[in-house]
Amino acid sequence: QNDHVSVVKKILTKVANPSQLKIFSLTGMAGLTCLMGVTHNHHQLKILTSLTLVKCPNFTSFKGCGTSLESLTITDCDSLWKLPESLGTIQSLQCLKKRRCPIITLDSKAFPSLYKLTITDCEGLISIMLEATMSLRKLTITDCEGLISIMLEACLSLSHLCVNDCPNLVSFPMVERLHESP
Numbered sequence: 683q684n685d686h687v688s689v690v691k692k693i694l695t696k697v698a699n700p701s702q703l704k705i706f707s708l709t710g711m712a713g714l715t716c717l718m719g720v721t722h723n724h725h726q727l728k729i730l731t732s733l734t735l736v737k738c739p740n741f742t743s744f745k746g747c748g749t750s751l752e753s754l755t756i757t758d759c760d761s762l763w764k765l766p767e768s769l770g771t772i773q774s775l776q777c778l779k780k781r782r783c784p785i786i787t788l789d790s791k792a793f794p795s796l797y798k799l800t801i802t803d804c805e806g807l808i809s810i811m812l813e814a815t816m817s818l819r820k821l822t823i824t825d826c827e828g829l830i831s832i833m834l835e836a837c838l839s840l841s842h843l844c845v846n847d848c849p850n851l852v853s854f855p856m857v858e859r860l861h862e863s864p
Contacts, residue, residue: 690714707734715761716743731774735759753777776817780804801826812837823848 690708708714717733732753735741739760744751752774756762762783776797783804798820801807805827812818813835820842823829831853834840845851 704729705732706730707736708738709734709736711738712740714738715740716745718743718745750774755779755781756783757781759783804828809833 690711694703729750731750733744733751734755734757736755736757737759739758741759742761754775754777756779758781760783762780774795775793776795777800778793778796778798779800779802781802781804783806794817796818799812799818800820800822801810801824802822803825805825807826807829809831810823810829811833812821813833817839818837819839821837821840822842822844823832824844824846826848827850829848829851832845832851833853845854
């Protein structure tokens with residue numbers, strides 16, 4: 683399992699200053715569980731603004747990615763049953779995309795800067811609760827068979843809402859107010 687961590691560390695040794703890395707994409711890293719373990723010489727990925735994780739089935743923690751993350755894409759990460767609390771320290775997260783992950787619930791209160799949320803093909807997703815998410819403008823949910831409820835309360839900035847192929851959706855409380863696109 684640590685082979686993937688070693689590979690990523692070797693890659694980072696080739697980067698002149700890993701703490702200045704802004705965009706990071708990892709694919710097929712089965713042994714990777716946390717970014718903290720891949721930092722080189724105790725350099726955190728401090729100014730990382732974009733992170734993409736694809737087929738990292740044991741990944742569970744975002745510790746080590748700094749606090750400047752703006753865009754996060756997660757695909758085929760089987761151990762992410764819920765978004766870890768460590769993401770709540772990232773106040774700058776604007777765009778979150780999850781695809782084919784077994785996420786059970788999603789509560790966006792921890793992400794005050796979230797502008798765009800896209801969830802695709804997450805059949806284990808049961809509910810989405812978006813409360814007082816003042817910055818959320820775009821919400822797209824597609825192919826989530828297990829989705830039963832979406833709760834939207836005080837999402838005053840929401841201007842784009844797309845829900846497709848969620849056959850078990852039974853609860854969708856009324857949104858207080860949707861702003862029209864300019």
